[in-house]
Amino acid sequence: MTGRGKTRSAKGNIHAKIERAIGERILSGEFVPGALLPNEADWGKTYGASRTAVREAIKSLTAKGLIQSRPKIGSRVEPRARWNMLDRDVLEWHRAAMDRKAFLASTQEARRLVEPGIAELAARKHSPAQLERLVAAYHAMAGATATKDMVASDVEFHDALLACANNELLVPFSIIIEQALTNLFDYTTHKNPHYSRALKLHQNIVRAVATADGPAARDAMLALLTDTDNVITATPAPRKKR
Amino acid sequence: MTGRGKTRSAKGNIHAKIERAIGERILSGEFVPGALLPNEADWGKTYGASRTAVREAIKSLTAKGLIQSRPKIGSRVEPRARWNMLDRDVLEWHRAAMDRKAFLASTQEARRLVEPGIAELAARKHSPAQLERLVAAYHAMAGATATKDMVASDVEFHDALLACANNELLVPFSIIIEQALTNLFDYTTHKNPHYSRALKLHQNIVRAVATADGPAARDAMLALLTDTDNVITATPAPRKKR
DNA sequence: CGGCGCCTATTTGTCATACAAAATTCTTGA
DNA sequence: TCAAGAATTTTGTATGACAAATAGGCGCCG
Numbered sequence: 001m002t003g004r005g006k007t008r009s010a011k012g013n014i015h016a017k018i019e020r021a022i023g024e025r026i027l028s029g030e031f032v033p034g035a036l037l038p039n040e041a042d043w044g045k046t047y048g049a050s051r052t053a054v055r056e057a058i059k060s061l062t063a064k065g066l067i068q069s070r071p072k073i074g075s076r077v078e079p080r081a082r083w084n085m086l087d088r089d090v091l092e093w094h095r096a097a098m099d100r101k102a103f104l105a106s107t108q109e110a111r112r113l114v115e116p117g118i119a120e121l122a123a124r125k126h127s128p129a130q131l132e133r134l135v136a137a138y139h140a141m142a143g144a145t146a147t148k149d150m151v152a153s154d155v156e157f158h159d160a161l162l163a164c165a166n167n168e169l170l171v172p173f174s175i176i177i178e179q180a181l182t183n184l185f186d187y188t189t190h191k192n193p194h195y196s197r198a199l200k201l202h203q204n205i206v207r208a209v210a211t212a213d214g215p216a217a218r219d220a221m222l223a224l225l226t227d228t229d230n231v232i233t234a235t236p237a238p239r240k241k242r
Numbered sequence: 243m244t245g246r247g248k249t250r251s252a253k254g255n256i257h258a259k260i261e262r263a264i265g266e267r268i269l270s271g272e273f274v275p276g277a278l279l280p281n282e283a284d285w286g287k288t289y290g291a292s293r294t295a296v297r298e299a300i301k302s303l304t305a306k307g308l309i310q311s312r313p314k315i316g317s318r319v320e321p322r323a324r325w326n327m328l329d330r331d332v333l334e335w336h337r338a339a340m341d342r343k344a345f346l347a348s349t350q351e352a353r354r355l356v357e358p359g360i361a362e363l364a365a366r367k368h369s370p371a372q373l374e375r376l377v378a379a380y381h382a383m384a385g386a387t388a389t390k391d392m393v394a395s396d397v398e399f400h401d402a403l404l405a406c407a408n409n410e411l412l413v414p415f416s417i418i419i420e421q422a423l424t425n426l427f428d429y430t431t432h433k434n435p436h437y438s439r440a441l442k443l444h445q446n447i448v449r450a451v452a453t454a455d456g457p458a459a460r461d462a463m464l465a466l467l468t469d470t471d472n473v474i475t476a477t478p479a480p481r482k483k484r
Numbered sequence: 485c486g487g488c489g490c491c492t493a494t495t496t497g498t499c500a501t502a503c504a505a506a507a508t509t510c511t512t513g514a
Numbered sequence: 515t516c517a518a519g520a521a522t523t524t525t526g527t528a529t530g531a532c533a534a535a536t537a538g539g540c541g542c543c544g
Contacts, residue, residue, distance in 0.1 A: 063329075080410060080413070081401070081413055094410075107411065109411075113360070113409075114355060117359075167348055
């Protein structure tokens with residue numbers, strides 16, 4: 001039967017949709033660690049897809065550490081310690097499944113743990129080209145007027161800083177920063193005083209990195225994160241989207 | 243007895259073998275970011291497998307951020323910034339593809355960045371049950387005689403500490419610690435003085451966590467990592483290749 | 485001459501079917 | 515009683531076919 005669909009929908013691929021659906025249901029707690037998932041044939045019936053598409057979704061989820069499949073057993077949800085929480089999709093599903101303020105709290109906590117150290121490393125180990133990228137990101141931040149550009153350039157700034165640290169093992173943290181900033185801006189977007197203050201704090205980081213002053217870079221990052229946290233806790237409730 | 247004679251072949255599946263083969267070739271630099279991989283049919287011929295198996299491997303590698311596939315284009319290697327380096331497989335391929343000392347250096351650098359903060363968080367936020375697990379791991383370390391048990395209990399200790407921190411976003415770091423310790427012990431295994439010293443340093447961490455003394459926990463962890471680094475740099479070269 | 489849009493070729497995406505392999509559970513025989 | 519083996523269920527792999535997407539070439543038209 002043709003007429004399959006002219007959906008042309010955003011994220012297209014069927015297996016990706018199924019993956020997201022299952023992933024969200026796992027992260028939301030509908031399937032707890034240790035629980036057995038329906039078998040592939042059932043998923044296929046549930047989502048009107050072939051077993052092939054289901055299997056591709058299952059494979060992706062397995063690669064992200066969420067589940068494990070074995071013949072005759074089926075797919076079982078892995079313990080949370082195995083979940084690859086720094087995967088873009090997994091973190092997004094995680095965010096969607098939990099309280100917004102709690103999510104921000106944990107991302108900010110993680111940032112406070114790693115970003116000062118990253119800043120210090122960046123100051124000590126950056127290459128000229130990497131510094132250039134950082135400076136460019138700062139200028140983009142300074143020149144941004146639309147909220148969208150503010151977020152994008154802010155993310156780029158922290159990514160550039162991460163690159164300056166020259167340690168690939170830390171790169172996955174980029175996801176956390178991105179999620180934190182994206183969600184943060186819903187709190188801070190209408191507060192211009194905060195943005196100009198943040199700009200100055202970012203500038204301090206650039207200066208410290210440029211002068212290869214590790215401790216200063218660490219302190220500057222800590223100051224930035226502290227200021228951000230203050231804005232969060234001072235804001236009563238973010239207005240919902242739209 | 244149970245006919246378990248298969249020795250739990252880690253990844254016997256065909257698609258897993260292909261995934262590892264391709265993954266290693268990417269991590270080794272044979273396929274650089276931006277490069278186009280052979281198409282699925284070619285991989286199938288190369289490894290004597292069906293397109294089905296190849297596709298499953300491709301899907302896993304995509305989920306790990308190494309590649310991206312598009313119709314008519316094929317599979318393209320993603321920029322390194324997208325690679326999920328904290329995935330168990332990816333990190334293993336990475337380790338296998340680089341100089342051992344350099345790998346240890348970067349893992350230790352990452353640990354110095356993160357673990358002191360983890361220790362501090364652990365001291366402040368652990369639950370009684372989590373502390374119990376940490377203590378048990380310490381005792382296992384103290385009682386270990388075989389090298390294998392030393393490594394395993396050491397890894398368990400740091401995993402337990404990570405759990406004490408109560409921040410799931412940090413959990414993926416467990417992989418780095420595991421790899422670092424596993425590779426470290428090749429340096430330190432025959433040095434009993436180091437192990438007893440390390441044991442004491444671990445005990446300091448337990449004490450600080452048990453008394454909820456964040457700064458002390460941070461310092462104790464820093465001391466442990468510093469001592470470990472000294473052992474590494476003091477060791478000329480582990481027996482390896484010529 | 486140059487740009488726009490159709491056409492085509494290539495590669496992945498999806499479907500359907502069949503069978504193999506693994507592992508739990510049941511069955512059965514000593 | 516209990517262990518060896520058969521039955522059963524579910525994933526793993528293979529094959530073949532077609533759909534969908536898209537880069538790149540072709541030709542039409544301004």
